[in-house]
Amino acid sequence: MWGILFVAPAVLGFVLWQLGPIIGSLFIAFTDWRLAGTPQWIGAGNFEKILAEDRLFRKSLGVTVYYSLGSVPLRMLVAFALAVLLNQKIRALPVFRTIFYLPSIVPVIASSMLWLWLFNPDFGLLNSILRPLGFPKLQWIYASDSVIPALILMSLWDIGPMMIIFLAALQGVPRQLYEAVEIDGGNAWHRMRHITVPIVTPAILFNLILSIIVAMQTFTQAYVMTDGGPNNNSLLYVLYLYRKAFEQSQMGYASALAWVLFIIIAGLSLFVFRSSSRWVYYGGR
Amino acid sequence: MKTGARSSRLGRTARRRLGKAVVYLLCALGSVLMLIPLAWLVRSSVMSLGQIFTFPPEWIPSPWRWENYPQALTSIPFFRYFVNTLVILVPSVLGTVITSTLAAYGFSRLQWPGRDIVFGILLTTLMLPYAVTLIPTFLLWASLGLVGTYWPLIVPHFFGGGIFYIFLLRQFFMTLPKELDEAAIIDGASPPQVLWYVIVPLSRPALITVVIFATLFEWNDFLEPLIYINRSSQHTLALGLAEFTGLYTSQWHLLMAASTVVILPVLVLFFFAQRYFIEGIALTGTKG
Numbered sequence: 001m002w003g004i005l006f007v008a009p010a011v012l013g014f015v016l017w018q019l020g021p022i023i024g025s026l027f028i029a030f031t032d033w034r035l036a037g038t039p040q041w042i043g044a045g046n047f048e049k050i051l052a053e054d055r056l057f058r059k060s061l062g063v064t065v066y067y068s069l070g071s072v073p074l075r076m077l078v079a080f081a082l083a084v085l086l087n088q089k090i091r092a093l094p095v096f097r098t099i100f101y102l103p104s105i106v107p108v109i110a111s112s113m114l115w116l117w118l119f120n121p122d123f124g125l126l127n128s129i130l131r132p133l134g135f136p137k138l139q140w141i142y143a144s145d146s147v148i149p150a151l152i153l154m155s156l157w158d159i160g161p162m163m164i165i166f167l168a169a170l171q172g173v174p175r176q177l178y179e180a181v182e183i184d185g186g187n188a189w190h191r192m193r194h195i196t197v198p199i200v201t202p203a204i205l206f207n208l209i210l211s212i213i214v215a216m217q218t219f220t221q222a223y224v225m226t227d228g229g230p231n232n233n234s235l236l237y238v239l240y241l242y243r244k245a246f247e248q249s250q251m252g253y254a255s256a257l258a259w260v261l262f263i264i265i266a267g268l269s270l271f272v273f274r275s276s277s278r279w280v281y282y283g284g285r
Numbered sequence: 286m287k288t289g290a291r292s293s294r295l296g297r298t299a300r301r302r303l304g305k306a307v308v309y310l311l312c313a314l315g316s317v318l319m320l321i322p323l324a325w326l327v328r329s330s331v332m333s334l335g336q337i338f339t340f341p342p343e344w345i346p347s348p349w350r351w352e353n354y355p356q357a358l359t360s361i362p363f364f365r366y367f368v369n370t371l372v373i374l375v376p377s378v379l380g381t382v383i384t385s386t387l388a389a390y391g392f393s394r395l396q397w398p399g400r401d402i403v404f405g406i407l408l409t410t411l412m413l414p415y416a417v418t419l420i421p422t423f424l425l426w427a428s429l430g431l432v433g434t435y436w437p438l439i440v441p442h443f444f445g446g447g448i449f450y451i452f453l454l455r456q457f458f459m460t461l462p463k464e465l466d467e468a469a470i471i472d473g474a475s476p477p478q479v480l481w482y483v484i485v486p487l488s489r490p491a492l493i494t495v496v497i498f499a500t501l502f503e504w505n506d507f508l509e510p511l512i513y514i515n516r517s518s519q520h521t522l523a524l525g526l527a528e529f530t531g532l533y534t535s536q537w538h539l540l541m542a543a544s545t546v547v548i549l550p551v552l553v554l555f556f557f558a559q560r561y562f563i564e565g566i567a568l569t570g571t572k573g
Contacts, residue, residue, distance in 0.1 A: 002395055002476040002477075003392075003400060003476075006387045006388060006395065006476070007388045007392060009444050010384060010385070010387075010446075012444055012445075013384075013441065013443075014410065014444075017441050017444065021418035021421035021425070022418060025417050025421045085312055085315065086312075088305075090305070090308055090309065096312045098556075102319060103322070107507075107547060107548065108505060108507060109507050110526060110544040113540055113543075114541070117326075117537055122340070123337060123339075123537075125325045125342075128340075128341065128342040157322065165567065165569075213414060217416055237416075238416055241419075254420055255420050258416045265414050
């Protein structure tokens, strides 16, 4: 019974900080709970209000989906492209791997400060480079229609872990397979399409699921850089939830918001998993 | 015929060289794009405000204003925030590495009924949105009267430290040959002794990886301190930096100096330990 003893802290932690809170959260979601008062059971009232009349909920969900739809595929693409580059048997691989990974260790609070400055329309780095090339003075995070694209651009800067996972998968591709394609007269595109991509599909699935979960819950950038603005156009979902819970002390309402997000993320993940049987290839392993 | 064969071989090596040149060129381009924001950060941190606000922008500071750093570090109690960060970080990392090692050992090298099912259930939390557990956990700590202390930030790490670390260590433990445990058991060792004298010494790279990831996580954490800490004397560095924006909105040189100071320790950590980063991430990804 040593085994049970060893895992006891972890299992207890699971009950105390995962399972318990999930159940608690569901219960709280059906109450009206201002932090100061006692919780009032109001049935599905919070959910009805969220779905029927909360315009900020709709706004924040739209903003979050927009951000995720841009950020997730682009980050995957950049991470994959860099991994393919690093997999080309070059001698300076460790140097480039370090450089590509470097931005990912920058604390999100510091990178938020940095990008706030990079996005500065008058003296920031981006406009300093682009304006001499004939671009107009872009407003980046300071304009309603460019704030999310700007945050998506920023999210492309830290793709290190994803890149490493792709690289590890690429390095597991057996050399003979490439040689077989070459003998059959295939070119680089054929190698990519018929060998590389199929074999790294498990890594694609892994990265896809985790990056959806991360993107849908992005918080710090919006909190620090834009405070949800301008005109709530970067009011990411968790920022809205944070305001409801910790600025307006509406614990019941915020819990309901959390459950709506939970259901959306779970649904998305399930959809990706279901579809994965059609596109993920589990080879010899 | 002979010359034809040679020229085609020459063509192939030429093409390979060209391909290699293109790869290097793209890598160099990628490096520039990744590094240029950091260069801009450092450049801005040692400039005068006057030079920062010039257009077209200048890249080389003149003069180099190193005094930005002491100025930034004294404008808010940086040293105190640094100590606060360590007060949270050190016990959290310790708790994480100890209890995740115990759990990973129990989930990989000991047999007990239901083991893999329990592990599977714990693994699902890897995909659980933190937004769902945030509020009830806060209310739990609030009901204990501990919001505003460091306990909510430290204690959970002594309960397994997070499934990610357990998973990572378990992956590593499973690569060690089973005969080691068996031999030690035959020699009369108990499971705790096997863990301490056999598994732990062999798993140093994986344990270091956990320490590094956990350290980085604690150093970078923003949301949890934001929620649980309310007095500014208790702020961590991450919170202190956020406080900075409010105070010095357009003092970009000081803001960049402060940001550099927060980034520097993790940068140093990364340079000394990047092998563990790379291998640790690869370990979780490939078999996941």
